[in-house]
Amino acid sequence: MNEKPRPSHADTPARRDFRLLLSGAVAAQAGSQVTLVALPLVAVVELDATPFQVGLLTAAETAAFLLVGLPAGAWLDRMRKLPVLVRSDVLRCLAVGSIPLAAAADALSLLQLYLVALVTGVATVFFDVAHQSFLPVLLPRERLVAGNGAIETVRSSAQIAGPGLGGGLVQLLGAPLAIIVDAAGYLLSALLLGRIRAEERPPRPEPGSSLRADVAEGLRFVTGHPLLRVIAATTALSNLFGAVLMAVQTVFWVRVLHLSPGAIGILLSVTAVGGLAGALCAGRLAARVGQARLIWLAPLVTAPFALLWPLADGGAGPVLFAAGGVVALFGAVVYNVAQVSFRQGLCPPRLLGRMNATMRFLVWGTLPLGALLGGAVADAAGPRAALWLCAAGFLVVPVPLLLSPLRGLRDLPSAPPEADTPDAAPDAPAAPAAPDAPAAPGGASEGAPAAHRTP
Numbered sequence: 001m002n003e004k005p006r007p008s009h010a011d012t013p014a015r016r017d018f019r020l021l022l023s024g025a026v027a028a029q030a031g032s033q034v035t036l037v038a039l040p041l042v043a044v045v046e047l048d049a050t051p052f053q054v055g056l057l058t059a060a061e062t063a064a065f066l067l068v069g070l071p072a073g074a075w076l077d078r079m080r081k082l083p084v085l086v087r088s089d090v091l092r093c094l095a096v097g098s099i100p101l102a103a104a105a106d107a108l109s110l111l112q113l114y115l116v117a118l119v120t121g122v123a124t125v126f127f128d129v130a131h132q133s134f135l136p137v138l139l140p141r142e143r144l145v146a147g148n149g150a151i152e153t154v155r156s157s158a159q160i161a162g163p164g165l166g167g168g169l170v171q172l173l174g175a176p177l178a179i180i181v182d183a184a185g186y187l188l189s190a191l192l193l194g195r196i197r198a199e200e201r202p203p204r205p206e207p208g209s210s211l212r213a214d215v216a217e218g219l220r221f222v223t224g225h226p227l228l229r230v231i232a233a234t235t236a237l238s239n240l241f242g243a244v245l246m247a248v249q250t251v252f253w254v255r256v257l258h259l260s261p262g263a264i265g266i267l268l269s270v271t272a273v274g275g276l277a278g279a280l281c282a283g284r285l286a287a288r289v290g291q292a293r294l295i296w297l298a299p300l301v302t303a304p305f306a307l308l309w310p311l312a313d314g315g316a317g318p319v320l321f322a323a324g325g326v327v328a329l330f331g332a333v334v335y336n337v338a339q340v341s342f343r344q345g346l347c348p349p350r351l352l353g354r355m356n357a358t359m360r361f362l363v364w365g366t367l368p369l370g371a372l373l374g375g376a377v378a379d380a381a382g383p384r385a386a387l388w389l390c391a392a393g394f395l396v397v398p399v400p401l402l403l404s405p406l407r408g409l410r411d412l413p414s415a416p417p418e419a420d421t422p423d424a425a426p427d428a429p430a431a432p433a434a435p436d437a438p439a440a441p442g443g444a445s446e447g448a449p450a451a452h453r454t455p
Contacts, residue, residue: 017198018138018147024192025154028089031185033162034169034178035096037265039113040250041175042099045261047110051383055247055375060114062243062367064121065360072125073357074214077350080200081134082193088127089190095119097183103176129360132340133352137200144341146283153279160272167265175261218354221347222362228346230404231295231339234397235363238299238332241393243370244377244386245309252383257317267318271325278333286338290410294338296401299394302331306394310387328394 043049043057076084095116102108139147169178222228253259259267286294308324347355377386401407 013197017196020192020196021135021138022150022154024085024089024189025151026158027185027192028189029155029158029185030162030165031182033158033268034166034185035182037163037166037261037268038170038175038178038182039099039117041170041254041261041264042103042108042179043110043113044250044254046103046108046175047113049110051248051251051378051386052372052375053110054251055371055373055378057110057113057117058243058247058371058375059368060117061121062364062371063118064125065364066368068122068125069357069361069365070215070218071211071357072129073218073354073360074211076126076130076133076357077214077352077354080202081130081137082196082198082200084126084130085134085193086190088123088130089186089193091123092120092127093183093186093190095123096179096186100177100180100183103174108176125357125360129357132356134200136349136352138198148337148340149279149283153276155275155279157276158272160269160276163265163268163272165265167260167262167268170261170265214354218351218358221351221355222358225346226405228343228359230400230406231343232359232362233400234299235339235359236366237393237400238397239363240366240370240373241390241397243367244374244390244393246367247371247374248378248383248386248390251378252387253321256383257312257321259318263318267322267325270322271329274326274329275333278330279337281330282334282337285334291338291342292406292409292411295335295342296398296404296406298331298335298338299401300398302327303394303397306391310384310391 040054040057043054049057098112099108099116102112135147135151136144166178166181169181222232250264253264253267282294289297305324305327308320312318312321312324343355343359374386374390377389
């Protein structure tokens, strides 16, 4: 009788490190989902902000991708990623922790909210680019779809539990004090990430390289690849109109639908079910219909449900809004897992930081613009008009994909030999979120606003 081979002890550190990475994501995401409810309510309820001022706050949260997005990637390609992750979490902990302290001293102002948003935004730029570039150190290329699926599962699970908790805490403690949970989440994440022991080789500086040349090389890599170009254009368009939603949804919920903080938390938690379903299904859908097809099918099928947002009114308003969010978030997460995995596998390891930073610059750079647009439209014509603009924009999002070479592909092209990741742990575990995910020929994604930021 043959015995099943016992797992090698050699894979224990890799599994442990990947679990620590996921646990850190749980801690940070749980706290940030509380702030997703609490921070806009601080502005709208506590400080009586106008729709444009709320839009300005949303723009401040994402402006860092325009300000430091490109050089961040070049800097990160010259340093180890794990210390950057830990320091970014500590900085975000200190920044958001200043809000409940100022509220307790009766000194809180919109100016402080803007400054906190800018500081946490800069830290998030470095954290997110380093995080996407660090994952291939822990996982081999063929497991990246599964790994990204696991991370999206964590993110989506936090989006289910966090807003409900946040709404309850806001109702119980007030919006400023509830934000202390976010500070604690960032601190716990830093402690967990600091325990990762994976050997990360310091990047070798290239002779004669400069920051400007490195940034230009990252730009050329992204803009010179036809599939990366269309993915960047599509994601940028999605985030532009997603930021319109992010800027006006709290104002719409409080001043049009007259929802309490607890009800807002429940609405966001229900909406997040779509993201969890998308994370759990992405690998199987990619295997069934093809990774390339999935990239354009996901937004094409789900975008029309955005029309439910401006149609939300009366007693059924919250239900319609949540239904639109569930489907839209499902599509966004499925799209993200497919295209993020494509980018990570396609890119040579030495360019990962610059590639991810360039993509973030291109696709998150539209977020502050969309937030200002949403706030201005809501100020001039009301939040419902801004939601109509958002819904119309989402209908246009799939168009670049349908006009691209992706339309005729089932699967994405294989990565060139130099795209293999030498630092990957050979025995790194497949993530449980997508056990039958296909091998990832490449990919990456960007992250998205409020209810459904597109990575």
